[in-house]
Amino acid sequence: MVKYDITSINSKGVNKIVKGSNKMDLSQELDKIIAKLKARVEKEIPDTGYFRNFAENFEKGKKPDIYARDISLFIERDEARDGRAYLGVSVLHPEINIDAASYIMNGDRNKILEYMNNKDFKEELQKAVLELSESLKNVK
Secondary structure, X not given: OOOEOHHHOEOOEOOEOOXXXXXXXXXXXXXXXXXXXXXXXXXXXXXXXXXXXXXXXXXXXXXXXXXXXXXXXXXXXXXXXXXXXXXXXXXXXXXXXXXXXXXXXXEEHHHHHHHHHOOOHHHHHHHHHHHHHHHHXXXX
């Protein structure tokens, strides 16, 4: 279904709303990717053995205080310790293909889930996203 911007109707027709043009709420988007990542952590990280790295992300909409085009919450396997992983966040530069990333914590499946269920986790994640996006402003 195509959405139209009814405020942009003129004699030439209707302008389509492009993907990502609606204003987004960072807190709500973080809730969504946190929930998706938690479900994947529960299913995909074994107690021992190999697993693939994975991520959940979203394209940011028009939000002037975030200098990024994409935000990702990811899990990377800890190569040195079996059954452990790193939880991290990555923010992609809005114009060029570089990112700023930070590891948040390391642990097994249960420790990661416990950390993500902490009531302060979303606030810490939001702060990290804003700091990472700010660091991208110096890259030209």
